[in-house]
Amino acid sequence: MITTDITIIGAGPAALFAVFEAGLLKLRVHLIDYLPQPGGQLSEVYPKKPIYDIPGYPTVQAQELVDKLLEQSKPFNPGFTLGERVESLEKRGERDFVLTTDKGTQINSKAVIIAGGLGCFEPRKPEVADLNRFEGGKGINYMVLDPEKFRNKKLVLAGGGDSALDWTIHLAQIASEVTLVHRSESFRGAPDSVNKVFELSKQGKVNLLLNSNLAKVDGNGVLKEVIVQNKNADDSRVIATDELILLFGLSPKLGPIEKWGLNIEKNSIEVNPEDYSTNVEGVFAIGDINTYKNKLKLILCGFHEAAIASHSIYKYINPGVKYTLKYTTVNGVNAF
Numbered sequence: 001m002i003t004t005d006i007t008i009i010g011a012g013p014a015a016l017f018a019v020f021e022a023g024l025l026k027l028r029v030h031l032i033d034y035l036p037q038p039g040g041q042l043s044e045v046y047p048k049k050p051i052y053d054i055p056g057y058p059t060v061q062a063q064e065l066v067d068k069l070l071e072q073s074k075p076f077n078p079g080f081t082l083g084e085r086v087e088s089l090e091k092r093g094e095r096d097f098v099l100t101t102d103k104g105t106q107i108n109s110k111a112v113i114i115a116g117g118l119g120c121f122e123p124r125k126p127e128v129a130d131l132n133r134f135e136g137g138k139g140i141n142y143m144v145l146d147p148e149k150f151r152n153k154k155l156v157l158a159g160g161g162d163s164a165l166d167w168t169i170h171l172a173q174i175a176s177e178v179t180l181v182h183r184s185e186s187f188r189g190a191p192d193s194v195n196k197v198f199e200l201s202k203q204g205k206v207n208l209l210l211n212s213n214l215a216k217v218d219g220n221g222v223l224k225e226v227i228v229q230n231k232n233a234d235d236s237r238v239i240a241t242d243e244l245i246l247l248f249g250l251s252p253k254l255g256p257i258e259k260w261g262l263n264i265e266k267n268s269i270e271v272n273p274e275d276y277s278t279n280v281e282g283v284f285a286i287g288d289i290n291t292y293k294n295k296l297k298l299i300l301c302g303f304h305e306a307a308i309a310s311h312s313i314y315k316y317i318n319p320g321v322k323y324t325l326k327y328t329t330v331n332g333v334n335a336f
Contacts (some may be wrong), residue, residue, distance in 0.1 A: 001080060004030040006313060007099055007109040009086050009257075012040025014287035014302030015115035015287065016069035021310035023076025024328065027317070030079035030107050032086050034147045039066035040117045044143075044250060047162060055300060065299075075333055079219050083145045089191055089260050095282060095317060111313045114257065114269060114278075114285040115306075122255075124248040126158070128214050134244070139223025141245045144171075149243075152176050156226050156239055159247030160184060165193040167247065172205045179207040179239055181214060181228055216245065254289075265291055270306070275312035276305050282316060284309045 005020055008015045011033035019029045035044050039062075042049075047063035054060055060068075083099035091097055095110040123142030124130060134140040144150075144167050154176045157168055160182040166189075168180045180197065187194045203207040209228055213235060215226040226244055229236045254267055263270040263279045268291035271277060276284050286305035288297045295301075314323060 001083070001098075002030055002107045004028045004109045005078060006030075006108065006111050006113060006310075007032065007097065007107045008113045008115050009033075009099070010040060010115035010117055010289070011035070011038040011080065011082070012117045012287060012302075013042060013065065013069055013299050014042070014306050015113070016066070016073055016123055018113055018115065018286065018306035018310055019073035019076055019302045020069075021307045022075065022313070023078075024333070025310060025314045025323075027310070027314060028078075029076070030081065030109065032081045032084060032101060032105075032107065034083070034085040036143055038070060038082070039063065042066050044163065047166075048197070051299070052301060053298065062292060079139045079307045081107070085255065087256050089283070091280070091282065097282065109318045110282070112283045113309055113313070114255065114283065114289055115287045115302075116254075116257065117287060119307065120247070122251050122253055124251050125249060127244065128217060129331075130217055131246075134217060134219060134223040138221065138239075139219065139243055140217070141243060143247075144245065147171065148175060150175050150245075153242040154240060155179065155243050155245060156241045157245045157247060158182070158183060159249075160187045160189070161247070162189040162193060163250065164247040165189040165197055167245065168206060169193065169196050169200065172200050177207070178205070179209060179241070181209045181212050183211070183213050183231065185210045214244075214246075241254065254270045276309040278311065284313065 003245055005027040006029045008031045011031045013076050020075050022029050040183055042062035043066050049062045050059045051062055052059050084103045084105055086099050087102050088100045097109050097112050099107045131140055150171055151174045153175050154177040156179045157164055157172055158181040169258040174176045200206040211231045212228045215229040218225050225238055225240050227236055227238050269278055269285040269289055271285050271290045273292040276286050278285055284311050
């Protein structure tokens with residue numbers, strides 16, 4: 001079992017800044033996220049999207065902001081459990097929580113911060129029959145957790161955003177064969193990535209099927225082939241494949257959090273804006289997942305909530321201990 005001071009559910013920008021704020025208070029943090037990398041929506045949905053409302057940055061790309069937040073938190077050595085979803089939260093006593101993930105990982109901490117953004121992201125699935133037959137390691141994937149899994153394999157990817165483009169570029173270097181299926185003839189991703197995919201297609205390293213949709217998946221126990229239908233012609237193509245990677249984005253849902261006895265209003269967790277505590281003592285919520293009067297769903301507001309919640313947790317964990325705020329401009333950043 002992993003033991004820490006604070007467990008943070010979620011690893012988006014508010015969560016990453018909470019690591020820094022808690023670290024200044026000498027509190028250790030462990031983060032859990034269903035996504036395979038830190039950054040939340042910024043990394044998974046729009047890593048190259050410019051953001052304009054971060055103080056001190058006239059403009060910053062989403063992934064660049066995540067990288068800076070990770071760099072800022074690094075001195076405090078946070079722990080990460082990625083690619084796993086928290087299934088249960090158990091309060092065993094005062095200042096004693098145990099969280100268990102869908103893969104059986106357990107984290108014990110004195111306090112919990114829920115920073116799950118808009119909730120637990122679940123993959124958007126195309127309307128193709130029998131997808132469930134090949135889920136769970138039988139050939140169908142909704143995200144790439146470990147690129148090495150696909151080395152020297154025949155792959156079909158489907159999607160038209162940054163994630164589909166970026167993984168096509170990367171996997172073309174390690175897979176034996178890569179096919180990208182997209183329903184349109186233009187992509188929604190960054191122009192540079194689009195150009196790279198078209199160049200890989202010209203070089204014969206990627207088989208590009210545009211204006212096409214997945215029509216069927218088939219196999220005997222494990223996935224063996226996909227059938228792709230061209231939208232502009234009465235034409236279908238059977239493609240032999242080892243793995244199908246469906247990259248149609250993620251849909252946010254609260255998931256198991258709904259069952260934890262928290263006060264919830266319209267898929268958001270109600271908090272006290274004085275300290276961002278929930279109705280469950282020792283559990284706090286910050287970022288887009290919480291709600292209170294005059295709530296603004298802005299990253300910079302999540303940073304503010306992270307700072308206040310961290311100081312509130314320090315008082316909760318250390319009742320009666322006097323703490324004097326010390327500015328980093330005077331004290332610097334001192335790691336453990």
